[in-house]
Amino acid sequence: MLGLVTVAQLASYLTTSNSKDTGSSVLSQQSALTATARINLSITALIDLDTRGKSALTKAGRERHLADLQSSLAYLKRSQRRTEAKAAISTLSQTLEKLRRSPEWKSGAPLDERMRIWLINDASRIQYEITQAAQYETKLLVQANEQEQLTTILLLMGSVVSAVSGTFLFARPMARKLSAVYQEHELAVSRVEVQRAELQTQNIKLREQTALAEEQRRDLKELTRLYKANANQFQSIFSGLPVPCFAMRPNGEVFEWNHACEKLFQYAQAEAVARKPWEQIFHGDDAALIRRHFDRAAAGFASTQEEAEISGPDGQQLWITVQSIPMMDMQGQVTGVLTAMTDLTERRKAELGLQESRNLIARMMESSPQIAYVLNLATGSISYANGQLAKLLNISVQEMNERGTTLLELVHPEDLELVRKHYDEVRVGSDQDIHTIEFRMARVDGTYRWVRTKETVFVRDARGNVTQILGSAEDVTDKRANEERLRLLSVVAAQSGSGVVIARPDRSIIFANPAYEEMTGYKSDELTGPNGKLLTSLFIPEQEGWGDLNLALDKQKSYYGEFRMERKDGEEFWSDFSMTPVYNQDNELTHWVAIQDDITSRRTIMQQIVVSRERLNVALQSSQSAVFDWNLTTNKLYLSFDFNTLLGYDANLVEDGEEYWLNLVHPVDKVGLERNLKDHLKGSEEVFRHEHRLRTKAGTYEWFMITGEIIESNDRSQPRRFIGTFTNISDRKHNEQRLAESEQRWNFALEGSGAGVWDWKIADSTLFLSRQWKNILGYAMDELPDDFKVWETHMHPEDRAAWFSDLEAHLQGNT
CATH class of the missing domain: 3.30.450.20 (PAS domain)
Structure with missing residues (x-):
C-alpha cells in the first residue's frame, strides 16, 4: 500500500511538472507570434520606403529595421521545433542577406520589384508556419490537462484504499500526508483551471491573430497583384x-x-x-x-x-x-x-502665320482708302473700323462706343427711314448678297458727309439671325458735288466763250459747244455721232507733250498742255487744252470733259515778249546795267543776275536784296543815298537818280548810277512798287574827271595869258563865257550870265555890224 501511495505521489508530481512545461511552451508560442508581428512591421516599413520613392529613414534607421528583422528571426529559430517553420525562417534570412548585398540597399535606392515580392512571400510563409506551431502547442496543452485530471482521480482512490487498509500505526501519519497531498492537489487543480482558462483565451486570440495574419497575407498578395497590374497599366498608359x-x-x-x-x-x-x-x-x-x-x-x-x-x-x-x-x-x-x-x-x-495674315489684312484695311468696318446689327454699335472712319467723322470708334453712340444716331434725319429699310433687307438677304446705299452721316462738328456703303452678312447666331455686318464705305460728298457741278457746267457750257468738249471713255466726242465749232470750223454733227471725231483727232501728232497726253488718257488722269491743232480748212492754231475725267458712283470713268482756247495770238505776243527780253538782256549787258524790282509793301528787293556779274560775283538772283545792296555802298555815299531815296519815296521827285560807289568782289569800288521810278501806289504817299536799273558809270566818271582836270589846266593857261574864252553852241544857242572874259569887262564870274545877248549888249555899236558880217561869213564856211 505504501508503494502504491508512493507511485501515486510520483505520478502526481510528474503530472504537475508536465503541466508547467506545457504552459511554458504556450507562452513561448505567444512570443513567437509577437516576433512574427514585428517582422511584418519591419518589412512593411521597407516596402513603404520603396513606395514613397525616397529615404524616409536615415541610414541608421534602415539598419535598425534590418537588425530588428534579424533579431526576431534568431528568436524564432531558437524557439521553433517544427521543420517547416525553421525552413521558412531560413528562407527569409537568405532573402535578407541578398537584400544587404544588393546595390539598391548600398546606394539607398528603393528596392526593386522582385525583392519586394520575395519579402512579402517569405513574411507570409513565416506567419503561416508560426500560426501552425501555435495551434500544435495548444493541442498538446489540452492533452496534458486531460492526463492531469486522470492522475488526480487515481491519487484519490489510492488515498481511500490506504485509509481503509492501513494499520493504526501508519494511519495517522499517512492521513496527514494524504491531507497535505490533497491540499497540494487542490492547489494544482486550481492552477490548472486558471491556466486552462488563460489558454482558452490565448487560443481564441491565437485563432483571431491567425485569421488576421491569413487575411493580411491575402491582402498583401492582392496588393502585390494590384501593384503589378497598376504598375504595368501605368507604364503602358504613361509610355503611350x-x-x-x-x-x-x-x-x-x-x-x-x-x-x-x-x-x-x-x-x-x-x-x-x-x-x-x-x-x-x-x-x-x-x-x-x-x-x-x-x-x-x-x-x-x-x-x-x-x-x-x-x-x-x-x-x-x-x-x-x-x-x-x-x-x-x-x-x-x-x-x-x-x-x-x-x-x-x-x-x-x-498662330504666327494666322497672326501674320491678320496683321496683313489689318494693314491692308488700315491702308485702304475706303472705310472698312464691322457693324453690330443688334446694338447698332460699330465693333471695328479702320482709321478712315475716324478721318471722316473726326471721332474714333472707341470714343463712339464710350459715348454709346450708335450708327443710326449719326444718320441724317431725312435718310433715317431709308437706312432702316436697308438693314431690314440685309436681315432677310442671303450671305452672298451685297447691299448698297447712299446716305448722310453727321460729323462731330455737326456737318454731314455723303457716304456710299457696300455691306454683306458677316456673322449669324445659332438661330440664323444676322448679328454682325461687314461693310466698306467711301466718302462721296466731293464726287456728288462734282457731279452736280458737271451738271451745272453742262448747262452753261454752250454759253462759254471757251471751247467745251465732252467725250466717252473711248474718247469719241458726244458734245461740242458753239465756241468749239467756231474754233475748229467743224459743225456739231461732224464732231459727234458714229463718224465723229475723237477727243484728240484735231491734234497734230508727235509734238511736244503728245506722249504725256496719251499716257494721261490711258491712266484716266487730268491733264493740261498747249498743243498745235488743225482747223477744218487746214490752218494750224495753238490751243490751250485742259481735260478732266468724270467718274460715276462705282468710281468708273464715264466721260471726259475738255476745255480749249485759241491762244495763237497770245503765243505770238509771248514770243515777242521773249524777243524783247532777249534784247533787253543784250542791252543791259552791253550797257553794263542791271535791273531791280522793289516791293515796298513786303519790303523785298529783287536784284537781277547782272547785278552780281557787274561787281565780279557769281551770277545769282538776289531776293531780300536791300541790305545786300546797301552793304556794298561806299560809306561816304551811303548817307546821301539813303536820304535821297527816302525823299523820293515820299514823292518829292518823279524819277529817282543817284550816283554812288559799290564795292566789287576784288575790294575796289565802281561808280554806279541808279535810276528808278514808282510804278504802283495807292497814292503818292503810299508807294507799293519801285523798279529801275543800276548802270556802271565808272568809265564816264573817269572821263569826266580827266576832262575836268584838262579844263582846269586850260583855264590856268588862259588865265596866265590874260585872254578871255567864249564857247557858243549854235544848236541850242547856249554860250559859255570864261572867268577871264568877264574879268576883262570888269565883272565877277557870277555877275554876268552865260547868254549871247550879254555879249551883244556889251559890244560897241560901231563894231556890231562888222562882227555879225564876219560871223555869218564864218558860219557859211567862207573863212
Whole structure:
C-alpha cells in the first residue's frame, strides 16, 4: 500500500511538472507570434520606403529595421521545433542577406520589384508556419490537462484504499500526508483551471491573430497583384501618352520617360533614366525652366502652366507648355514629380502665320482708302473700323462706343427711314448678297458727309439671325458735288466763250459747244455721232507733250498742255487744252470733259515778249546795267543776275536784296543815298537818280548810277512798287574827271595869258563865257550870265555890224 501511495505521489508530481512545461511552451508560442508581428512591421516599413520613392529613414534607421528583422528571426529559430517553420525562417534570412548585398540597399535606392515580392512571400510563409506551431502547442496543452485530471482521480482512490487498509500505526501519519497531498492537489487543480482558462483565451486570440495574419497575407498578395497590374497599366498608359511626360524622384533623377519625350527631345529612355534632366538633357535657360517647375512641385505645389520657347534637337526652336505636379503617398508625402509638356510648335507656327495674315489684312484695311468696318446689327454699335472712319467723322470708334453712340444716331434725319429699310433687307438677304446705299452721316462738328456703303452678312447666331455686318464705305460728298457741278457746267457750257468738249471713255466726242465749232470750223454733227471725231483727232501728232497726253488718257488722269491743232480748212492754231475725267458712283470713268482756247495770238505776243527780253538782256549787258524790282509793301528787293556779274560775283538772283545792296555802298555815299531815296519815296521827285560807289568782289569800288521810278501806289504817299536799273558809270566818271582836270589846266593857261574864252553852241544857242572874259569887262564870274545877248549888249555899236558880217561869213564856211 505504501508503494502504491508512493507511485501515486510520483505520478502526481510528474503530472504537475508536465503541466508547467506545457504552459511554458504556450507562452513561448505567444512570443513567437509577437516576433512574427514585428517582422511584418519591419518589412512593411521597407516596402513603404520603396513606395514613397525616397529615404524616409536615415541610414541608421534602415539598419535598425534590418537588425530588428534579424533579431526576431534568431528568436524564432531558437524557439521553433517544427521543420517547416525553421525552413521558412531560413528562407527569409537568405532573402535578407541578398537584400544587404544588393546595390539598391548600398546606394539607398528603393528596392526593386522582385525583392519586394520575395519579402512579402517569405513574411507570409513565416506567419503561416508560426500560426501552425501555435495551434500544435495548444493541442498538446489540452492533452496534458486531460492526463492531469486522470492522475488526480487515481491519487484519490489510492488515498481511500490506504485509509481503509492501513494499520493504526501508519494511519495517522499517512492521513496527514494524504491531507497535505490533497491540499497540494487542490492547489494544482486550481492552477490548472486558471491556466486552462488563460489558454482558452490565448487560443481564441491565437485563432483571431491567425485569421488576421491569413487575411493580411491575402491582402498583401492582392496588393502585390494590384501593384503589378497598376504598375504595368501605368507604364503602358504613361509610355503611350501623346504628350511628352517624365517623372522624377525627389532628388531630381528621372525614373519614367515616355515615348513622346523620346520623339521630341531625341533621348532614349535608357539615356534619360537615373539622370537629372537639367544636367543632361536641357541647358541654359531651358534647364532653369525645368528646374524652376520641379522645385515648385517638389515643395508640394503644382506649378503654373507656362508657355516657353526651348531649344530642341539639332538646335531648332520648340514652343511648349510645361507644368509639374507633385506625386504623393497616402500620408501626403511627396514621392516624386510628374512633368508634362505639350508641343505647341506647329500650333505656334500656325498662330504666327494666322497672326501674320491678320496683321496683313489689318494693314491692308488700315491702308485702304475706303472705310472698312464691322457693324453690330443688334446694338447698332460699330465693333471695328479702320482709321478712315475716324478721318471722316473726326471721332474714333472707341470714343463712339464710350459715348454709346450708335450708327443710326449719326444718320441724317431725312435718310433715317431709308437706312432702316436697308438693314431690314440685309436681315432677310442671303450671305452672298451685297447691299448698297447712299446716305448722310453727321460729323462731330455737326456737318454731314455723303457716304456710299457696300455691306454683306458677316456673322449669324445659332438661330440664323444676322448679328454682325461687314461693310466698306467711301466718302462721296466731293464726287456728288462734282457731279452736280458737271451738271451745272453742262448747262452753261454752250454759253462759254471757251471751247467745251465732252467725250466717252473711248474718247469719241458726244458734245461740242458753239465756241468749239467756231474754233475748229467743224459743225456739231461732224464732231459727234458714229463718224465723229475723237477727243484728240484735231491734234497734230508727235509734238511736244503728245506722249504725256496719251499716257494721261490711258491712266484716266487730268491733264493740261498747249498743243498745235488743225482747223477744218487746214490752218494750224495753238490751243490751250485742259481735260478732266468724270467718274460715276462705282468710281468708273464715264466721260471726259475738255476745255480749249485759241491762244495763237497770245503765243505770238509771248514770243515777242521773249524777243524783247532777249534784247533787253543784250542791252543791259552791253550797257553794263542791271535791273531791280522793289516791293515796298513786303519790303523785298529783287536784284537781277547782272547785278552780281557787274561787281565780279557769281551770277545769282538776289531776293531780300536791300541790305545786300546797301552793304556794298561806299560809306561816304551811303548817307546821301539813303536820304535821297527816302525823299523820293515820299514823292518829292518823279524819277529817282543817284550816283554812288559799290564795292566789287576784288575790294575796289565802281561808280554806279541808279535810276528808278514808282510804278504802283495807292497814292503818292503810299508807294507799293519801285523798279529801275543800276548802270556802271565808272568809265564816264573817269572821263569826266580827266576832262575836268584838262579844263582846269586850260583855264590856268588862259588865265596866265590874260585872254578871255567864249564857247557858243549854235544848236541850242547856249554860250559859255570864261572867268577871264568877264574879268576883262570888269565883272565877277557870277555877275554876268552865260547868254549871247550879254555879249551883244556889251559890244560897241560901231563894231556890231562888222562882227555879225564876219560871223555869218564864218558860219557859211567862207573863212
